[in-house]
Amino acid sequence: MKRNKFILIALAALTLGSCSSDFLDKEPLSDVTGDNFFQKESDLQLYANSFYRMFPATSIYNGDNTPANIVQNILSEEIRGTRTVPTTGGGWSWANLRNINYFLENHERVPVESAVKHYGGVAKFFRAYFYFDKLKRFGDVPWYDYVIDPSDTASLEKARDPRKMVVDNILKDLDQAIAGLNTSKKTYTITKWTALALKTRVALYEGTYMKYRGIPGYEPYLTQAYTSAEILMNESGYKVFSTGNPSTDYRDLFASHKAIGDEIILAREYDDALNVKHNVNYYTVTSSYGRPSMPKELVDSYLMQDGSRFTDLPNHKTMMFGEETQNRDLRLSQTIRTPGYTRLGSDKTLAPDLSAAVTGYQLIKYVTEQKYDSNSSSIVDLPLFRFAEVLLNYAEAKAELGILTQEDLDKSVNKLRERVAMPVMDLAGANANADAFLAKQYANVTGANKGILLELRRERRIELFMEDFRWDDIVRWKAGQALTLPIEGMYFPGAGQYDLDNDGKIDINLYEGQRPNPTEKGVFYIKLGSEIYLNQNNRVDPHPTFANRTFDENKDYLYPIPTQELQLNNNLEQNPRW
Numbered sequence: 001m002k003r004n005k006f007i008l009i010a011l012a013a014l015t016l017g018s019c020s021s022d023f024l025d026k027e028p029l030s031d032v033t034g035d036n037f038f039q040k041e042s043d044l045q046l047y048a049n050s051f052y053r054m055f056p057a058t059s060i061y062n063g064d065n066t067p068a069n070i071v072q073n074i075l076s077e078e079i080r081g082t083r084t085v086p087t088t089g090g091g092w093s094w095a096n097l098r099n100i101n102y103f104l105e106n107h108e109r110v111p112v113e114s115a116v117k118h119y120g121g122v123a124k125f126f127r128a129y130f131y132f133d134k135l136k137r138f139g140d141v142p143w144y145d146y147v148i149d150p151s152d153t154a155s156l157e158k159a160r161d162p163r164k165m166v167v168d169n170i171l172k173d174l175d176q177a178i179a180g181l182n183t184s185k186k187t188y189t190i191t192k193w194t195a196l197a198l199k200t201r202v203a204l205y206e207g208t209y210m211k212y213r214g215i216p217g218y219e220p221y222l223t224q225a226y227t228s229a230e231i232l233m234n235e236s237g238y239k240v241f242s243t244g245n246p247s248t249d250y251r252d253l254f255a256s257h258k259a260i261g262d263e264i265i266l267a268r269e270y271d272d273a274l275n276v277k278h279n280v281n282y283y284t285v286t287s288s289y290g291r292p293s294m295p296k297e298l299v300d301s302y303l304m305q306d307g308s309r310f311t312d313l314p315n316h317k318t319m320m321f322g323e324e325t326q327n328r329d330l331r332l333s334q335t336i337r338t339p340g341y342t343r344l345g346s347d348k349t350l351a352p353d354l355s356a357a358v359t360g361y362q363l364i365k366y367v368t369e370q371k372y373d374s375n376s377s378s379i380v381d382l383p384l385f386r387f388a389e390v391l392l393n394y395a396e397a398k399a400e401l402g403i404l405t406q407e408d409l410d411k412s413v414n415k416l417r418e419r420v421a422m423p424v425m426d427l428a429g430a431n432a433n434a435d436a437f438l439a440k441q442y443a444n445v446t447g448a449n450k451g452i453l454l455e456l457r458r459e460r461r462i463e464l465f466m467e468d469f470r471w472d473d474i475v476r477w478k479a480g481q482a483l484t485l486p487i488e489g490m491y492f493p494g495a496g497q498y499d500l501d502n503d504g505k506i507d508i509n510l511y512e513g514q515r516p517n518p519t520e521k522g523v524f525y526i527k528l529g530s531e532i533y534l535n536q537n538n539r540v541d542p543h544p545t546f547a548n549r550t551f552d553e554n555k556d557y558l559y560p561i562p563t564q565e566l567q568l569n570n571n572l573e574q575n576p577r578w
Helices: 002-013 021-025 041-054 095-109 113-138 163-180 192-211 219-235 249-255 280-285 296-301 387-401 406-410 413-419 427-432 436-441 450-463 470-476 480-484 563-568
Strands: 264-268 382-386 496-498 508-511 524-527
Touching: 041 095, 041 113, 095 113, 113 163, 113 192, 163 192, 192 219, 192 264, 192 382, 192 387, 192 470, 219 387, 264 387, 296 436, 296 450, 382 387, 387 406, 387 413, 387 450, 406 413, 406 427, 413 450, 427 450, 436 450, 450 470, 470 480
Parallel strands: 508 524
Antiparallel strands: 264 382, 496 508
C-alpha cells in the first residue's frame, strides 16, 4: 500500500501536458531541475515512476474493438474505412520522450551505481516502449535521444528517420535496459524480464512486418525474438498459471483481484482503498456502453475439445447457441457466457444477455463479482505483459524462420493447451492438413509451414483475446482484408422462443409485429427488424447499415500525421495516400 501511495504521489508531482509540438518549448519537469534533485536514489525512483503513465489504463481490455475483435454497436473508423487526417493530436505527441531523455541526461549524477543502472534501464525501457508505439502508428519517425534545445533549428525541423534505424535503436535501448535492470520478479514495476518480454514483441513485430511485405533482412529480427524469449523462458522462473482445474484456471487468471505473478510479468494495478478502479464489469454487463461481444468467426475458430476443427462439422453454420458451444476448447466458456455460466460468488446460471452483447456472444473475461458492476468500480488488475505471450512469440518466430520443431511447440504453445486440457499442437499434422477456414482470413500465408502458422495464429488470437494485440497482428501480418469479412452473431432460424442456456426455460422471444401480451417473467423480448436484425444467413447482424467495408492495402496500415505538424515542420512527409 505504501508503494502504491508513493507512485500516485509521484505521478501527481510529475504530471506534464501531452500536447503535440509544445514539448519543444517547455522546460522539462521544471519542479525538479534544480541542483537539489538527482542527488539520491529516491530522486530517481520518484522521477521514473512518472513514466508509468505511458501505459494504457482501462482501454487495455477494449482496445481490440478497432479491428472488430471485440464487436461493439458502433464500428471503429478503422473498420469502416472512414479515418481522416486530424488537424492536431492523432497520437503525434512527444512530451513523454522529452521527459525520458531529460532523465537519461541527468540520472548519472546520483552517486549510487546500482540505482543508476536500474533506473537508467527503466528509462531505456520506456523510450523503447514510446518509440515502438510511434513506429506501429506512423512508420518512419524522427529519432531523438537527447533533449532538444529551443534554438536547435536542425532538430526542430528534422525529417523522419528510416524505419530500420528506429527499430534498431529501440532494440539497442532494450538491450541496454536488460543489462541494467534488476532481475527480481516485480508484478507492478519494470524488471529485466519486462524488457525481455518487450524485446520479443518488438522483434517479432518487425520481423513479420518485413517478411509479409517482401522486405529483405527480416531474419535477424525473428532470431532476436525467439532468442530473447528463450532467455526469459529458461531463466526468469515464470510459468503458465494452473491449479489443475482446466475449467476455471484461464478465467481465474484474469478475474483475480491481484495479478497472479506466476504468469503475469507486468500488470496495471487497481485498488479499492486508493479509489483506483476501472469499468470492465460495467463494460460487459450493461446495455449502455457499446454492448461488446465476440464475433461469430472468432467463436468458430475455437477447436473442439478433442482438437478437431469446429468448422469441419457439416452443420456448423446453422447450429443454435447451446449446441455450438458444447465440447469446445475450454477457453471459450471462460471468455464468453455459455450454457451453465454463473457469476463469481453466485450459483445462479445466466444466459447471454443480448441487450448487453451486440452479437449475442457476451464477454466474461476479467469479469468479477456482481458488486463491482457499477461504472468505474472494478478492481481486477489488468495484464500488460504475461508469459503466455512470450511463449507464443517464441513459437511464431521460429515457425516464420522455418526452424520450429515439435520440441519447441511442447515447451511453449502446448503449455497453454495443457492448462485447458486440450490436445497438443502437432507440427506435422498441422502442416499436412492446413485449415481452409483460417486460410481465407490469411491468404498470404503460404509454403511448407502454412498449416502450423495458421494454427499459431488461431492460438494467439484465442489466448490473447481482449489483451489489445489484434490490430497489431493484423498490421504486421499484412492481413487487412480480414477486416472486410462479414461480422455476424448468433444463429436464429427466425421469430420464436429460444432457450439459450439449455436449462429447459425460455430465455428469449424474438417476435415480429406487436409485442406479445401478456409477457412471461424472465423472458427477454426482442423485436426482429427493430431491436435486432438477422442477415441472409439468419445470423444476428450487429451493423445492418454498414454492409460494405473496405481496407486500402496501400494506406490503412498506418495513421496520418496531423496537418499542423506538417505545417510546423516542412521536412516531415505525410504517410502514403493520406
